[in-house]
Amino acid sequence: MNLGCAGPILRAFYVMKAMGMLGLMLTLLLCVTGCETTPPDPNRGPHGTIPYDVLIDATPPGANIEADGQVVGQTPVHLTIYGDKDGTFHDFGSYYYIIRALPVATNQYVQTRVFRTGRLFTPEDHVPQRIDFDMNQPYPYPYGVPAYGYPGYPPPTYYYPPPGYYAPGVQFYFGPGYYHH
Secondary structure: OOOHHHHHHHHHHHHHHHHHHHHHHHHHHHHHOOOOOOOOOOOOOHHHOEEEEEEEEEOOOOOEEEEOOEEEEEOOEEEEEEEOOOOEEOOOOOOEEEEEEEOOOOOOOOEEEEEEEOHHHOOEOEOOOEEEEOOOOOOOOEOEOOOOOOOOOOOOOOOOOOOOOOOOOOOOOOOOOOOOO
16 A cells, blocks of 8 residues: 555554553553552551550549450550551451440449441541540430330330231031941
8 A cells, every 4th residue: 555655654643643552551550550658657557557546544543444355454544556547447357446444433334435447338437546534424325214114124015916817728528427336
């Protein structure tokens, strides 16, 4: 195929088109692959987490603190919580991270803080910088004050479930039976 004087121009166009496609693919590859950035010199934790220092305090000091069932000390105490880089709790296999403060004296109440970890696409909470417990406050009921007195009997059942009905059966009748005397 003889293109005359347009041949070298078309050949240059095809070369430029191929180079442009190669450049576009390299740019796309560079955008898709990113690099991991962490804050400067953090102490690395398990599963790529970073530590967060949380101060835990209670109104009468000296309350024992439990974090996920492990006793960590008496208030005031600094607790290291390993969380994700965005400042949220990391999922180490549990839906919740629970911190409890146990009472020191009588007429005090157990205080609990529950944080969501984001397990299986559930919401996740941010790691707080400080947690304060007031041991003299009663535990709030999650659904309001109970409607029934202690021990909390269930309400009476007014409507009973319908009895089980049986479908009509098929019966065969062969007349009176014959007896030999």
